[in-house]
Amino acid sequence: MPGERTPPLRVMLVDDHEIVRDGIRAMLQAEDDIVVTTEAGSVREAVDEADRTRPDVIVMDVRLSDGSGIEATREIRAKLPKTRVLMLTSFADDEALFASIMAGASGYVLKQVKSGDLLRAIRAVGSGESLLDPAVTNAVLDRLRKGKHLMKDERLARLSPQEERILTLVADGRTNGEIGTELRLAEKTVKNYVSSILSKLEVARRAEAAAYLARHTTTPGSAE
Numbered sequence: 737m738p739g740e741r742t743p744p745l746r747v748m749l750v751d752d753h754e755i756v757r758d759g760i761r762a763m764l765q766a767e768d769d770i771v772v773t774t775e776a777g778s779v780r781e782a783v784d785e786a787d788r789t790r791p792d793v794i795v796m797d798v799r800l801s802d803g804s805g806i807e808a809t810r811e812i813r814a815k816l817p818k819t820r821v822l823m824l825t826s827f828a829d830d831e832a833l834f835a836s837i838m839a840g841a842s843g844y845v846l847k848q849v850k851s852g853d854l855l856r857a858i859r860a861v862g863s864g865e866s867l868l869d870p871a872v873t874n875a876v877l878d879r880l881r882k883g884k885h886l887m888k889d890e891r892l893a894r895l896s897p898q899e900e901r902i903l904t905l906v907a908d909g910r911t912n913g914e915i916g917t918e919l920r921l922a923e924k925t926v927k928n929y930v931s932s933i934l935s936k937l938e939v940a941r942r943a944e945a946a947a948y949l950a951r952h953t954t955t956p957g958s959a960e
Contacts, residue, residue, distance in 0.1 A: 744771040745862040748791040750782045750808065751824070752801040756847070760795060763851050770858065779803040779920075786812045791819055793862045796841070798825040798832050802920035806835045807898060813840035820861045833868075835897050843867030889952045894936040902929045907946035 747770055749757045757775050764770045774789045776782040779802050786794060794812065796805040809821045822843040823836045836844050842861045845854065857867055895903065898919075905915045912926040919926070930942065939945050 742769070744769050745859065746771055746773045746789070746792045747858060747862075748773055748782075748786060748789060748794045749775045750777070750794060750800070750805060751797040752777045752799075753797075756797070760854070763855070764858075767855065770855075777801065779805070779808040782808040783811050783815075786819060787815060790816060793858055794819060794821045795858065796821050796823050798823055798836070804835075804898065806832065806839045806841075807921075809836065809841055810839040820864070822857055822861045822867070837868060838896065841868075891937050892949070892952055895933060899929055899933050899936070902926065903933050903945060903949055906930065906933070906942050907949050 747764060749760055749772060751757050751760075754777070757777075761772050761775070764772050773791050774785045776785045777800070779800050782794070782796070782800070782805070794809075796809055798805045800808070805823065809823070812819060813821065820842045821840065822845065823832075823841045824845060824847055825832060826847050833844055843857055843866065845857050845867070849857070860867060892900075901919065902915055905918065910918070912923050912930065915921070916923045916926045921929075930945075934940065934942075934945055937945050937948050939948055
């Protein structure tokens with residue numbers, strides 16, 4: 737309708753450093769078309785707050801005190817497909833970019849980004865655009881795919897970075913509870929990951945998964 741104002745973009749900030757959240761919030765609060773609805777400093781808080789407030793855009797730190805912002809993104813996007821996520825990280829990392837794409841993030845920017853560029857990124861993601869350059873994305877996916885097949889077999893290449901970490905701990909004989917403590921994940925979450933790992937490796941038991949890992953990977957520089 738003529739004269740009607742577009743509702744402000746509702747943004748949630750997720751970073752385990754309060755000073756970083758304060759800086760971004762101060763910048764966003766100066767804008768008429770953006771409102772910061774809530775903040776979180778951990779994976780669990782992020783998932784709970786997103787579910788409670790249903791923001792339009794989440795500015796998500798890749799590394800959080802209790803785990804990965806990528807895991808939080810995957811969980812949030814599964815529940816709230818309309819919520820867009822802009823990943824924020826301190827350094828460029830192909831593996832993190834790959835995992836972010838797989839988790840459903842709409843964009844990926846470095847913390848060194850200028851204020852004006854971050855604002856543009858938030859607005860672009862909020863309007864439904866993707867900030868992931870297809871050429872860059874395809875190159876990253878292709879490189880990682882080739883690398884995984886050189887090092888490991890096809891089934892192991894199906895695993896996400898987090899699943900690889902969990903499988904390694906399973907092979908070390910850790911229980912779900914111990915893995916959860918080490919990776920700062922709920923035991924139920926670890927159980928779900930293990931089920932996914934068994935499915936992707938096409939095995940029935942943890943011991944079989946551990947044996948599969950041992951048979952199909954080699955330690956660089958080992959004498960074996």
